[in-house]
Amino acid sequence: MKTPFVTKEQLDAITAQYPTPFHIYDEAGIRENARRLREAFSWNPGYREYFAVKATPTPAILKILKEEGCGCDCSSLTELLMSEKCGITGENIMFSSNDTPAEEFQLADKLGAIINLDDLTLVDYLEQSIGHIPQKICCRYNPGGVFTLSETREGFQVMDNPGDAKYGMTRAQIAEAFTRLHAMGAKEFGIHAFLASNTLSNAYYPALARILFQLAVDLQNETGVHITFINLSGGIGIPYQPDQPANDIAAIGDGVRQAYEEILVPAGMGDVALYTELGRFMLGPYGHLVTRAIHEKHIYKEYIGVDACACNLMRPAMYGSYHHITVMGKEDQPCNHKYDVVGGLCENNDKFAVDRMLPKIDMGDLLVIHDTGAHGFSMGYNYNGKLRSAELLLRQDGSVELIRRAETVEDYFRTLVW
Numbered sequence: 001m002k003t004p005f006v007t008k009e010q011l012d013a014i015t016a017q018y019p020t021p022f023h024i025y026d027e028a029g030i031r032e033n034a035r036r037l038r039e040a041f042s043w044n045p046g047y048r049e050y051f052a053v054k055a056t057p058t059p060a061i062l063k064i065l066k067e068e069g070c071g072c073d074c075s076s077l078t079e080l081l082m083s084e085k086c087g088i089t090g091e092n093i094m095f096s097s098n099d100t101p102a103e104e105f106q107l108a109d110k111l112g113a114i115i116n117l118d119d120l121t122l123v124d125y126l127e128q129s130i131g132h133i134p135q136k137i138c139c140r141y142n143p144g145g146v147f148t149l150s151e152t153r154e155g156f157q158v159m160d161n162p163g164d165a166k167y168g169m170t171r172a173q174i175a176e177a178f179t180r181l182h183a184m185g186a187k188e189f190g191i192h193a194f195l196a197s198n199t200l201s202n203a204y205y206p207a208l209a210r211i212l213f214q215l216a217v218d219l220q221n222e223t224g225v226h227i228t229f230i231n232l233s234g235g236i237g238i239p240y241q242p243d244q245p246a247n248d249i250a251a252i253g254d255g256v257r258q259a260y261e262e263i264l265v266p267a268g269m270g271d272v273a274l275y276t277e278l279g280r281f282m283l284g285p286y287g288h289l290v291t292r293a294i295h296e297k298h299i300y301k302e303y304i305g306v307d308a309c310a311c312n313l314m315r316p317a318m319y320g321s322y323h324h325i326t327v328m329g330k331e332d333q334p335c336n337h338k339y340d341v342v343g344g345l346c347e348n349n350d351k352f353a354v355d356r357m358l359p360k361i362d363m364g365d366l367l368v369i370h371d372t373g374a375h376g377f378s379m380g381y382n383y384n385g386k387l388r389s390a391e392l393l394l395r396q397d398g399s400v401e402l403i404r405r406a407e408t409v410e411d412y413f414r415t416l417v418w
């Protein structure tokens, strides 16, 4: 069962003030989850979570996470600027970009961010861009091939395809990058890898950690550099389907600790700090897209037209992703109607749900689309001239704050030359 973090009564009051559609976030849920994560890695003294800003680039959210001890993982100029404006600078920023323009390296360096190089050719490019090599530097590793985990507890397979991904360096390249960066003056080295996305398994991070810890031991022996941190990146998933079990972050932290004690500690590397760059896990479940049913259509199938569209949440259109839907006030009614829940774009993939069994929907009903807190609003766009929605924050005391106003026609027209 998935239960919204707002009640129908709350939403009736909120929608009287803020028109649908909008995204709303749950401060209490975000904070509790961030604390569980921190606790799970508290055995590692240097541990830090760098929230992947691209998942939810909204200052109010970044500030809550800052209060919970998180930094920012940025991948572009505007994400760097937003972090700076939120007071998150220096080594509280990890700059994990790819295909990076020089001006972005320059800003990252000016802010004192830890720069994570995606490719061997960027060693020289970075030096040319900023005029030196930073003392502390990270390189992204791509082991190639196919990454699989079959022995996961619930039988959920984890499989992803690093060999087909554009990110990171080969094994030989990362050794060469370390050797060259060392010769150019770098003193503290880190390794980063992102091998699988949205994993629903407590075994992913420990398996990734084993690969990176062994690599760190080997690279330190081969190149003589001092490896001071390992960045496990993102990839811990959330259960989008109501019958999927959530990850157990305490078990994940413990699995990583075992790998650390088996591989790094005996190699004399028991002082290595661990970093994470989670986005989805930090915010996904703590956001809802709230929309209203405005049309019903009966042709070869039954359609419910809502006032949100794929511009507000792209994942179903782009990946066919499942997002659970609750029809507010009808939680106890039987799901005996089969609907396609659609938006108004002139694209037939603009469907939040296809052949979904739901209670009978009446015009004016409020629908909560679940798990939109990460990669939801942030992937929005303006196709068909649709305007970006507002974002609201449900505070811990039950009050609601506007944290991003809805776009207006004037905003949309602002860049046009008439």
Ligand SMILES: *Cc1c(COP(=O)(O)O)cnc(C)c1O
Binding pocket: 052, 054, 055, 073, 096, 194, 197, 198, 233, 234, 235, 236, 277, 278, 279, 280, 281, 374
């Ligand atoms: C997208 C991304 C993340 C966050 O991924 P999640 O799946 O949201 O946890 C972290 N690091 C990098 C480099 C990314 O591109």
